[in-house]
Amino acid sequence: MTNCSKEHTAISFEKVSFQYPGAESPSVKDINLEVQTGEFIVLTGGSGCGKTTLTRIINGLANNFYEGTLTGNVSLLGVPISDYPVYEIGKLVGSIFQDPRSQFFASITEDEIAFGCENYGVPFEELEMRVTKAVKDINGEMLLGKEIYPMSSGEKQKIAIASVNAVNPQIYVFDEPSANLDMFSVEALKELMRKLKQAGHTIVVAEHRLYYLTDLADRFLYMENGRLQKEWSAMELLQLSELERKSIGIRTADLQKIETIPPVQVKKTETISVENLSFAYRKNPVFEDLSFKAYAGDLIAIIGHNGVGKSTLSNIMCGIKKENAGNILYCGKKVSRKRRKDFAYFVMQNTESQFFGDSVAEELRLNRKKATDTQIKELLTLYGLSEWSDFHPATLSGGQKQRLTLAVSDWIDTPILILDEPTSGLDFQNMQRISDHLKSLTEKGKTILVITHDYEFAAMTCNRALYFSDRNHIDDFPIQGNLEKLYSCLMAH
Amino acid sequence: MGVKFDFRTKLLVIALTMSLVAVLTSDILIYTLLVCLCIYLLIQGFYRQAIKYFAVCCVFILLRLFSGGNGITFLMPEMFLFMVLRILMMVMAAQPVFGMPPGEVVAVFKKIHAPSGIALPITFTLRFFPTIRSEFADVFSSLRLRKLLSWKHPLDAMEYIVTPVIFRSSRIAEELAASAESRGISNPGEHTCRRKLLFRKQDWLMCVIAVAITVMYFVLEGMVKV
Amino acid sequence: MQNEKTQSAKLSVKDAATMGIFCAIMFAVFMAYSMLTGASLFYSMIFNAAGAGLILAPFYVYMSMKVGKHGPALVYNIMWAIIAGLMMGPFMIPWFLGGGIIAELSMCGKDSYHDIKRVTISWVITALVRAAHGMSEIWFFKDAFLATGVSEAQVQIQTQYYTDPKWVLLSLAATAALAILGCVISNKLIVKHFRKSGVIK
Numbered sequence: 001m002t003n004c005s006k007e008h009t010a011i012s013f014e015k016v017s018f019q020y021p022g023a024e025s026p027s028v029k030d031i032n033l034e035v036q037t038g039e040f041i042v043l044t045g046g047s048g049c050g051k052t053t054l055t056r057i058i059n060g061l062a063n064n065f066y067e068g069t070l071t072g073n074v075s076l077l078g079v080p081i082s083d084y085p086v087y088e089i090g091k092l093v094g095s096i097f098q099d100p101r102s103q104f105f106a107s108i109t110e111d112e113i114a115f116g117c118e119n120y121g122v123p124f125e126e127l128e129m130r131v132t133k134a135v136k137d138i139n140g141e142m143l144l145g146k147e148i149y150p151m152s153s154g155e156k157q158k159i160a161i162a163s164v165n166a167v168n169p170q171i172y173v174f175d176e177p178s179a180n181l182d183m184f185s186v187e188a189l190k191e192l193m194r195k196l197k198q199a200g201h202t203i204v205v206a207e208h209r210l211y212y213l214t215d216l217a218d219r220f221l222y223m224e225n226g227r228l229q230k231e232w233s234a235m236e237l238l239q240l241s242e243l244e245r246k247s248i249g250i251r252t253a254d255l256q257k258i259e260t261i262p263p264v265q266v267k268k269t270e271t272i273s274v275e276n277l278s279f280a281y282r283k284n285p286v287f288e289d290l291s292f293k294a295y296a297g298d299l300i301a302i303i304g305h306n307g308v309g310k311s312t313l314s315n316i317m318c319g320i321k322k323e324n325a326g327n328i329l330y331c332g333k334k335v336s337r338k339r340r341k342d343f344a345y346f347v348m349q350n351t352e353s354q355f356f357g358d359s360v361a362e363e364l365r366l367n368r369k370k371a372t373d374t375q376i377k378e379l380l381t382l383y384g385l386s387e388w389s390d391f392h393p394a395t396l397s398g399g400q401k402q403r404l405t406l407a408v409s410d411w412i413d414t415p416i417l418i419l420d421e422p423t424s425g426l427d428f429q430n431m432q433r434i435s436d437h438l439k440s441l442t443e444k445g446k447t448i449l450v451i452t453h454d455y456e457f458a459a460m461t462c463n464r465a466l467y468f469s470d471r472n473h474i475d476d477f478p479i480q481g482n483l484e485k486l487y488s489c490l491m492a493h
Numbered sequence: 494m495g496v497k498f499d500f501r502t503k504l505l506v507i508a509l510t511m512s513l514v515a516v517l518t519s520d521i522l523i524y525t526l527l528v529c530l531c532i533y534l535l536i537q538g539f540y541r542q543a544i545k546y547f548a549v550c551c552v553f554i555l556l557r558l559f560s561g562g563n564g565i566t567f568l569m570p571e572m573f574l575f576m577v578l579r580i581l582m583m584v585m586a587a588q589p590v591f592g593m594p595p596g597e598v599v600a601v602f603k604k605i606h607a608p609s610g611i612a613l614p615i616t617f618t619l620r621f622f623p624t625i626r627s628e629f630a631d632v633f634s635s636l637r638l639r640k641l642l643s644w645k646h647p648l649d650a651m652e653y654i655v656t657p658v659i660f661r662s663s664r665i666a667e668e669l670a671a672s673a674e675s676r677g678i679s680n681p682g683e684h685t686c687r688r689k690l691l692f693r694k695q696d697w698l699m700c701v702i703a704v705a706i707t708v709m710y711f712v713l714e715g716m717v718k719v
Numbered sequence: 720m721q722n723e724k725t726q727s728a729k730l731s732v733k734d735a736a737t738m739g740i741f742c743a744i745m746f747a748v749f750m751a752y753s754m755l756t757g758a759s760l761f762y763s764m765i766f767n768a769a770g771a772g773l774i775l776a777p778f779y780v781y782m783s784m785k786v787g788k789h790g791p792a793l794v795y796n797i798m799w800a801i802i803a804g805l806m807m808g809p810f811m812i813p814w815f816l817g818g819g820i821i822a823e824l825s826m827c828g829k830d831s832y833h834d835i836k837r838v839t840i841s842w843v844i845t846a847l848v849r850a851a852h853g854m855s856e857i858w859f860f861k862d863a864f865l866a867t868g869v870s871e872a873q874v875q876i877q878t879q880y881y882t883d884p885k886w887v888l889l890s891l892a893a894t895a896a897l898a899i900l901g902c903v904i905s906n907k908l909i910v911k912h913f914r915k916s917g918v919i920k
Contacts, residue, residue, distance in 0.1 A: 022917060059675050065733065087680040095675040102665045103672035105620050114687040116676035121683040128687065149623055163676065320634045341638050352661045353631040356641060356653040358911045367639055392916035394660050412639065507805065580806065587805040610730055614794050615801075617739025618746075625747045648904065655777045656912050662740050663785065663918060670736035679732055 009078060010171055010202035011035040011058055016072035017226075018053055018062055027053040028226040031072070035204065037170070040197050042213050043206040045223035046249050046427045047397050051206035054223070055173045057081075058204060060089035077170060091120060094164030098176040098425065100156035104163075109135075109143045112159050116167040134162040138192060152306040154185025161192055172196055174205040178212065179425040182305065182453040184493040186212050208427050210253045211456075214238060222248065251428045251456060255487070258459045260480050264442070266463065269296040270332060271415055271447040272317075277326035279312055286312050288472040290326070294464075296415070296445045299438060301458040301479065303451075303489050304468030310451045314418045317449075318346040331415065344416040345409045349424065351401040355393035360385055360404060363393055367411045383407045384433065399430030406437055417441065418449045423457045435461040455490050459483060495538025500601050502696040502703075503589045506533065509707045510586035514579050519717040522710055523578065524554065529706060530585040537589055546585050553578050600686040613678075617669065621662075632657045734786045741782035742798045745775045765886060768850035769893040776842060776901025777908055783838045784909060784919050791832070792841045793823035796848070803852065811852065818848030833920070835909070839902035846898035850891055 013033040019026040028050040035041055043051035056062035063070050064086035074081040076092050084092070097103050106112040113131045122130065135141060138158045148156060157177065164172070174193075178186045190212045197203060197216060205213065210220070214234045222230035230248075232240075237253045245252065252258060272294040279286045286309040294300060302310050315321040317328060319340035327334055330343040348354060357363035361376050368375075380386040383403040388396060393404060402422055409417055419438075423431045431454075438448055438461055449466075452458050458465065459479060467475040467489040479486055510530070517523050527550050534543035557574050593601075598619060602612035636642040636653055644650060730738075749771055756762050756770065783791045796819025803811035822844040831837040913919040 022920075061671055061675060065671055065674055086674065087677045090675050090677040090680075093675075095672070097668065097672060099668060102668035105616065105669070105673065107620075107623075110687065118685050118687065119677035119680050121680070121685050124685060124687070124689070127685060131687065160672075167676065315634070318638060320637065341640070346634075346638055348631060348635060350631050350661070352664070353628070353657050354635040354639075355657060355660075356636070356639075358915060366641060392912065394912070394916040394918065408639070583806055590805060610735075610790065611794060611797055613732065613735035614739035614742065615798065617736045618743040618798065621740045621743040622747065625744055651774070651777075651904070652908060656908060658744065659777065659781050659913070660916075660918070662744060663737065663781070666736040666740045667733060669740075670731075670733040673736070674732050 008037050009034055010037045010039070010076070011204070012073070012075045013057075014073040016057065016070070016074055018057055018068055018070050020053075020066055020068040023068075026226060027068075028057070028223075031228055033221075033228065035202060037077075037202055038197070038200050039219070040193075040203045040217045041205070041219045041221060042210065042217045043204065043221050043223060044208065044210060044250055045229075046429055047399055049223040050226040051223050052175050053226075055095070055175045055204060055206050058171065059093045059095045059173050060084070060086055061095075087119075090116065090169070091167060092169050093171045093173055094167060094169040096157070096160050096164060096172070096174045096177055098179050100153045100160055100180060103160050104148050104156060107147055107149065109140070109146055109148060109159055112148055113162045113166050116163055120167060130166040130168075134166040137165055137195060138162045152182075152185070153180040154182060154188065154306070157181065157185070157189065158192070161189075165196075169201075171202045171204070174203070174207070176207055176425060177205065178207065178209045183455060183490045184305065187491065190216065208251050208425070209456075210237065210251055211255050214253050222250065246428070246432075249427065249429045251431070255455055258456055258483070260459050260483060261439070261461065261463065263480055264297060264299075264463050266295050266297040267445065269445075270294075271296050271298075271330065273327075273329040273332075274317075275327040275329065277313070277316070277328070278324045279309065279316060279321070280324055281312075285471055287468070290472070290474055292466060292474055292476055294447050294449070296447055297442050298464055299442045299448045299462045300450065301452055301462040301465045301486075302449055302468070303453070303458070303465055303486075305493055308468040308471065310468060311420060314346050314420060314449070314451065317416070317418060318344040320346070341414075343414055344418060345412050345414040347405045347409060347417070347419045347422065349420040351398070351405055352394070354405055354408075355401075358392060359390050360393055360396070361389045363404060364407060364411055367408060371411075379407055379410060383437070398425050399427065399433070402426065402430070402434060403437070406434070410441075415445075416447045416449070418451075420451045421453070422450065423452065423454045431457055453490060455487060458486060458490075465489065496536050496695050498537065498589065498699055499690060499692045499696045500590070500593065500597070501692060502699050503593075505700055506703050507583075507586045507590065509703050510582060513707055513710055514582050517710065517714055519714065522713055522717070523582075526710065527578075527582060527585075530582060534585060534588060539588055539592065542588055542592075543585075546581060546588075550578065550581055553581075597688050597690075600688050600690055603684060603686060604690055617666070620669070621665070628658055628661055629654070728788055730786070730788065730790050734788070734790065737782060737785050738791055738794050741778050742795055745778050745795070746798070746802065748775060748778070765890045766893060768846055769890070769897040771849060772842070772846035772894050772898030773901040773904075776898065777905040779842050779845070780835070780838055780902055780905035780909060781913065781919070783832050783841070784913075787832045787920070789823065789826065789832070792826055792845065793819045795819070796822060796845060799849070814852055815848060818845060822848075835902065835906045839899060842902055843895050843898045846894050847891060850894040 011033070012035070013031045016031040017026045017029050031054065043054055045051055053062060056066065057070065057074060058076070060081060062068055076084070076089070081089070104112050105115055110131055113134050114127055117127055117130055135144060138161060140158055140162060143151070143155060143159065148159060177189055181189065186209070193203060193205075193216055205217070207213065214237065217234055220232045220234065220237050221228055222232070240253075242257060270293055274290060274292050277290040278288045290313070302313075304310055312321060316323050317340065319337045322337050328340065329335065330340070335343060355363055357366050360380065364376050364379060365371055377386055377389070380389055383406060385400060385403060385407065388400065393401065396404065422434050426434070435457060438450070442448055450458070450462065462479050465477055465479055465482075465486055467477070469475050469492075475489070477485060513526060517526065527547070531543045531547050534546070553574055560574070599612070599616055602615075632654055633642070641653055642650060752771065752774060753763070753767060756767065779795065782795070796815050800812045800815035800819065803815055822841040825841050825844055826832060826837055909919060
């Protein structure tokens with residue numbers, strides 16, 4: 001690379017293509033890109049468009065860790081990336097990955113923050129200084145000395161950022177950092193990114209959710225099939241019409257533009273009645289005296305901050321956990337714990353833990369041994385999975401996995417369906433699809449509860465919200481006409 | 494929080510306990526040693542564990558007294574009760590080592606220049622251990638909801654349990670490794686550690702006490718035998 | 720810039736993570752299983768290692784094939800050596816270490832970690848090492864136990880299983896058989912799930 005603006009170019013790609021080992025075609029093709037020092041760019045596009053791969057090329061993992069084939073020229077801070085050994089790249093490029101749960105090592109906050117510095121041999125006296133500074137930068141004083149494992153995803157991610165921060169790389173790469181965060185934590189993430197930008201760091205973010213990045217990013221790059229297709233400034237992105245945005249298939253850049261669904265006619269058949277439910281985990285009350293009702297055709301967003309018992313409630317409703325007190329009535333009858341799974345099916349957040357078959361078709365057959373091939377084909381077509389019928393479920397993308405869990409739940413066919421964060425990490429099209437499916441299920445008379453942090457999804461999907469404000473109070477309100485309230489509930493902490 | 498000991502102190506206590514467990518025969522000496530170990534755990538802040546082990550020991554001691562040296566049926570012969578008590582004592586002595594934070598374990602490995610081929614996997618083991626339960630729990634819940642768990646077909650059950658756990662663990666392994674790699678874990682140069690390994694006053698004290706107690710027990714054991 | 724990587728013989732961080740995490744799972748499963756079956760001393764003495772050889776096999780086979788190069792058999796046994804050493808006494812360390820070295824030596828040669836037969840052999844060795852360690856435990860405790868004043872007859876009855884070659888042989892044979900069965904099942908899973916999904920080459 002001979003470039004006169006060498007010291008101002010942080011990242012440069014010249015005709016770069018990359019192919020994973022065993023893949024049939026390259027994941028990114030013919031990329032030309034220059035990122036200036038201090039610039040903040042966002043890579044967006046549908047699932048599988050290659051944005052994650054692009055971040056992996058920058059942090060050197062594509063080549064060294066995933067062992068794929070890279071062609072073209074990549075330079076970091078004016079030096080070809082091949083001149084750096086893999087462990088050196090970490091000093092220049094800090095990486096924050098999608099799932100905060102699988103990127104920490106140590107059990108205690110300070111140890112984790114020091115991890116990178118320790119590996120690079122930062123001397124003892126300086127280590128303490130760097131850790132203290134990194135903790136201060138994330139406002140993480142209250143996390144000091146605590147165990148990381150039980151923390152929320154938002155807190156874990158803060159620590160991940162601090163750990164990278166302590167090494168002090170020039171370039172930061174984020175791979176879908178908001179996928180597992182609630183809206184309050186997304187706001188905190190945004191503030192951290194702002195600080196990094198102000199300190200002069202170069203930042204590259206691969207992301208589906210765009211709303212929180214519009215006042216930070218200098219450029220939005222849209223990728224499709226491994227190629228860079230479009231480029232917008234924040235202003236241009238905000239000016240896209242809703243029609244254009246949806247046809248390109250990206251998530252909203254402006255939460256104000258989201259519209260609610262038209263009011264639905266909910267039937268008067270009561271399907272769920274939760275009466276005075278209480279649950280305590282090792283004598284620590286999770287919730288007390290909860291009551292609510294739901295009707296056939298209801299599509300309810302369950303919201304509230306971490307640890308307020310949303311997942312616990314779902315576990316109790318389908319009989320995995322047992323309540324300490326209270327009753328659950330399904331379709332007007334009191335149902336014992338053992339029989340609840342005949343009424344309510346729970347799609348958990350980890351889709352991976354829910355597949356047991358060796359092909360998509362087999363996955364469905366497990367729950368209906370006598371199903372004919374045509375029946376299976378019909379159901380898979382409905383969920384857009386028919387092409388994948390013979391593939392192993394583990395090879396599906398996140399959105400496809402989520403749809404397969406829904407297809408399975410159709411087969412099991414309980415009147416009540418509960419989902420935990422079905423849209424985490426999904427692109428616009430997959431989110432839209434899940435949203436449409438859920439709506440069509442409620443039209444058939446099902447009652448659906450969705451635990452979600454996703455404002456865009458909740459607003460365009462659900463008719464009601466149940467907000468767990470504290471452990472003995474639920475705020476029950478229709479979403480139509482209450483978008484501001486929905487927003488403030490999702491932002492509450 | 495309790496007193497913190499250096500890992501060398503902890504290892505000494507383990508070694509001494511082992512030698513005592515192999516030699517002691519008198520019930521009274523064994524029971525008092527149990528109490529000593531409980532105190533050892535308590536001063537380090539392992540309150541819950543100390544109480545748990547103590548309770549289990551009491552149950553087994555009562556069982557032994559109740560059975561009068563003949564064991565309880567074919568299922569629990571005297572030898573079994575006797576062995577459980579001894580293994581429990583070793584576990585108690587080893588508890589402070591099991592409870593060491595991974596950061597400190599890594600530091601110890603660095604201090605003793607352990608080869609990375611074994612030190613690195615152990616770091617991952619320690620990191621992953623607390624999460625295993627929830628990984629299996631998720632799979633079991635899902636199987637139950639889909640009504641696929643039936644002990645009539647043990648091989649199917651094994652497949653349904655094992656497969657998703659392997660898929661998930663393998664992915665977690667990859668993500669953890671990527672995160673470690675991007676933070677320089679394979680840097681061949683010198684690694685430092687924010688935890689200083691120091692052999693302090695309390696370590697000297699503990700070692701002296703431990704050795705003294707051990708010698709005392711050996712002497713008492715000799716006297717009992719005579 | 721061309722970066723065609725050939726798989727190196729050296730263990731990478733990814734391999735270390737795979738080995739570390741699967742050893743953790745095997746240890747946890749073994750603990751749970753031993754607690755469930757521990758109520759029966761007869762089972763614990765004769766069939767504990769045999770059952771473990773069966774239920775831990777899928778994790779071991781997957782770990783070996785995923786890593787695909789030398790190391791897993793030795794690393795797995797070293798981990799056991801450390802755990803057993805901490806819990807049962809330092810004399811356990813050379814026992815498992817020796818077993819690990821033999822198991823790893825049985826894997827000598829190129830690409831043996833992708834060969835289910837070779838992996839099975841190393842697993843049978845590993846399982847037999849575990850089966851026999853239970854016996855050495857009893858042998859170790861016997862003197863101390865006798866010294867507590869229990870009658871020789873009592874000890875005889877209770878250690879008969881481990882001093883009688885018939886029982887010892889039964890235990891070892893059952894262990895080898897179930898370890899092989901475990902690997903056969905694991906191989907089916909590998910083909911059906913892990914090779915199909917491309918997780919294992």
